[in-house]
Amino acid sequence: MSQSVGSVEKDHSASVISLGPPIVVVPQTGDRSQRGRSSATTPIDTTLLPSATGLSSSTSELSSRGVDPSPTGAGPSLADLQARARARHVPAPDADVLVVCDGLVRIFQSDAVEVVALQGLDLQVRRGEMIAIVGASGSGKSTLLGILSGLDTPTAGSVTVDGQNLLTMTAAQRLAYRRSTVGFVFQQTGANLLGYLTAAENVEVPLRATGTPSKARRERARYLLDIVGLADQADRRPGELSGGQQQRVAIAVALANDPALVLADEPTGELDFATAQEIYDVFAEVNARLGVTVVIVTHDIAVAEKVDRTVAIRDGRTASEVLRTSQETADTGESARVTQEYAVLDRNGRLQLPSELVEALGLRHRVRLELAGDHIRIWPAEPTGTPDAKGAGA
Numbered sequence: 001m002s003q004s005v006g007s008v009e010k011d012h013s014a015s016v017i018s019l020g021p022p023i024v025v026v027p028q029t030g031d032r033s034q035r036g037r038s039s040a041t042t043p044i045d046t047t048l049l050p051s052a053t054g055l056s057s058s059t060s061e062l063s064s065r066g067v068d069p070s071p072t073g074a075g076p077s078l079a080d081l082q083a084r085a086r087a088r089h090v091p092a093p094d095a096d097v098l099v100v101c102d103g104l105v106r107i108f109q110s111d112a113v114e115v116v117a118l119q120g121l122d123l124q125v126r127r128g129e130m131i132a133i134v135g136a137s138g139s140g141k142s143t144l145l146g147i148l149s150g151l152d153t154p155t156a157g158s159v160t161v162d163g164q165n166l167l168t169m170t171a172a173q174r175l176a177y178r179r180s181t182v183g184f185v186f187q188q189t190g191a192n193l194l195g196y197l198t199a200a201e202n203v204e205v206p207l208r209a210t211g212t213p214s215k216a217r218r219e220r221a222r223y224l225l226d227i228v229g230l231a232d233q234a235d236r237r238p239g240e241l242s243g244g245q246q247q248r249v250a251i252a253v254a255l256a257n258d259p260a261l262v263l264a265d266e267p268t269g270e271l272d273f274a275t276a277q278e279i280y281d282v283f284a285e286v287n288a289r290l291g292v293t294v295v296i297v298t299h300d301i302a303v304a305e306k307v308d309r310t311v312a313i314r315d316g317r318t319a320s321e322v323l324r325t326s327q328e329t330a331d332t333g334e335s336a337r338v339t340q341e342y343a344v345l346d347r348n349g350r351l352q353l354p355s356e357l358v359e360a361l362g363l364r365h366r367v368r369l370e371l372a373g374d375h376i377r378i379w380p381a382e383p384t385g386t387p388d389a390k391g392a393g394a
């Protein structure tokens, strides 16, 4: 009863497929900084829920292949699924979306060697979101941030930030974009600040570049240093500050011109665990108080506890996402943080299965798919036994 699943439709927003039941439930304290650490493990489950995919296969088409479109009788019918898919085709209001990367490709050419750093990466970030981007070394994280910061341009694809097309902007527009629309925090504390200036003077540097009057510069610098918790260190130079304090100043510098987007590439890479947590809390604070959208690249998986969405990049593409939402528990009615991992479906319907699931089932070359009411089942192509029509799984 195995069979290919029909076409997969998606709306303009990034599609994700749930990888199973929620993997972490963390008591919600109401304060980002107080969130607990995850403790549960991820169960292996090849059942895919079409959370945002809009499955579309005609009943007659499936029937002709010998598939009961709703084997259990309990799930929604194909007509229901098609109606849901149509409803999802209402485009998301652009005002809500700050960053749109569509099919981003970046090829670096050095001598005779071509390195494909980004291979058709799709990503959307909503205004006011705070997300983390994780991935193995060389997966393309810094390349993506370089493009979003306006320092680099993609080889192909499209990217807009705050309605500005980063491929077609003039040099003057690019300069204005880098000064006012984005702020950047680097890993190296020394790379973010000028050592001969005080913390306050460092924050004033980008304000000078945009012609902000001196009184407004001073006020803005004090205000931002207060927000990052360094009001009493404003007159110290970087050499008189700890690494964590320097990164706080760097965040204030990045916020100087009130950007819509702050990008941070491994901002805690040189800090110990506890200080790194404090820096994530500072990002959460500015995200909540100033409404600035924050994108943090990191190897630190603990960041998942501090953000609402973690996007994993693999081989230059978005591979999976972990979303955190608040849900009331059935028994006590208390609010809890629920973490759910999703696989990302690209615009052509391609799905990258997590390597741990692929390895757990020994999947190779091809798999069998079956539409089962409101989800899809996946089996290895050469199972040791034949699953029954109700999908015993593999």
Ligand SMILES: Nc1ncnc2c1ncn2[C@@H]1O[C@H](COP(=O)(O)OP(=O)(O)OP(=O)(O)O)[C@@H](O)[C@H]1O
Residues within 6 Å of the ligand: 108, 109, 110, 115, 116, 117, 135, 136, 137, 138, 139, 140, 141, 142, 143, 144
């Ligand atoms: N300027 C460049 N010239 C040639 N190749 C480059 C250049 N910049 C990056 N690459 C290559 O592109 C790929 C992606 O690099 P990138 O720096 O984006 O990875 P990353 O995910 O940030 O890695 P890390 O976690 O180690 O910082 C790598 O193979 C890298 O060697």
Ligand SMILES: [Mg+2]
Residues within 6 Å of the ligand: 141, 142, 143, 265
């Ligand atoms: Mg990098």
